[in-house]
Amino acid sequence: MASYRIALNFEDGVTRFVECQAGEKLLDAAYRSQINLPMDCSDGVCGTCKCRSEAGSYDLGDDYIEDALSKDEASDRLVLTCQMRPTSDGIVSVPTRSSACKTGQQKLSATVAKVVAHSDAAIVLELDVDVAVAPQFLPGQYVNIDVPGSNGATRSYSFTTAPGQSRLGFLIKRQPGGLMSSWLAHAKPGDQLTFTGPMGSFYLRERARPLLFLAGGTGLAPFLSMLEVLAQGEPGPPVHLVYGVTRDEDLVLVDVLEAYAERVPGFSFTTVVADTASSHPRKGWVTQHMPQDLLAGGTVDIYLCGPPPMVDAVRAWLSQTGITPGSFHYEKFTPNLPLKESA
Known part of the structure; x- marks a missing residue:
């Protein structure tokens, strides 16, 4: 029997995965995995189990009332987990903390x-x-x-x-x-x-538009995971990575990126060094080496991971230049603290 893997993303950043059998309601699959998603009626009447499907396909049926889930909410991919039957792997955002569902990391x-x-x-x-x-x-x-x-x-x-x-x-x-x-x-x-x-809420979404990855220092890490997944998938829109560092010595794993350029159709990358004394051919900041052709028209999804000054600088640059990407996902990190901010 077919089954689908559903990622449940809780508002405290915890992610848990459940296996949902074909035709099985997500609420039941979660309970089977000892994850108590919010629920009062389980009949599509109260709306307590309302969540948002971030990715994947599903069947909601028609056994629920509009007071529980309106047509506008359904068209915006809000779902009732007591009625939702996944038909593919997917991601569901749960608007509560994992501890409230008697689960956790x-x-x-x-x-x-x-x-x-x-x-x-x-x-x-x-x-x-x-x-x-x-x-x-x-x-x-x-x-x-x-x-x-x-x-x-x-x-x-x-x-x-x-x-x-x-x-x-x-x-x-x-x-x-x-x-x-x-x-x-x-x-x-x-x-x-x-x-x-x-x-974390910084993760690769469905690849519907060209992708622009912006990495600062060891903020390269999550993009390597994304590239490995893209390498294993079907060809899609182009992907470009701008990898910025402070010193020449900070420019690591370039050989890994070169290998991905061979493995991922449409993938290319640019390296940038901020140190003015560097002999690197591209010096300065990431914002000075943005691929203008990819940004034209805003038909690009941007993913950004780096230290807070870099993230703030990119956000300010996008605002100043009037560029509004199709979607924008970013994550700040500091060397000695858990990741604090993402969007």
Whole structure:
């Protein structure tokens, strides 16, 4: 029997996945996974279970009243989970915290497989998990990794790999004296780590228009996950990445991007270095090297991940130039704190 994987995104950033059998209502599939979605009547009368379908196809039937879900709401992809029968994989936003649904972050254990330092700029961390519990996530999301020996401190890192793999990848900024950087300096294959997640509202949506990816430093990480998913999918509209860093040394994994340029039809990228003393052919800020042809007419979806000054600068540039993209998704990060803001 066919089944569909549905990502439930809660308003506190937690994402849980449920398997929904063909013809099964999402509310029932969630209960089967011990996730108590909001519900009073389960008959399409009260509207308590109203959520929004962000992606995927479904059948709502006609066994509900308009007071519970109006025609305008239904046309705007609002759904009643007590009536919604998914007909494909999808994403549903749940307008409540995960704790209110008696669920929360999943905690997994992993084994260090590889630690590779890229000068003083970044570290590539690879972890192995049991294939039977390989985490599902949306490309672009992150997890909170527990820092060993730190009395409960965590650090948030985006996946660089595709969902469902037993080998997980992360790109981590090296911070002198930082808790995770200090631990990784001595980490070796076989060491154990634990993490919780996935989390975050910064993830790849349906590819309906050309895509513009804007990465600052290790903000490249979520785009590598997105590119891996695009490489495994069907060809679509063009994708361009502008990858900006402060110094030449910060420009890491360019060979990985070159490989994606070979694997992903229509993918291209530009690298930019801010340091005026650099010999790099493109110096300055990301906003100085935007692909004007891709931005023409606003028929582009923009994804932006980087430190707060970069995110603020790009948002201001878009406002000043009057460019309104088809959709705009961004995530700010700081080196030592969980990811704080996304849209």
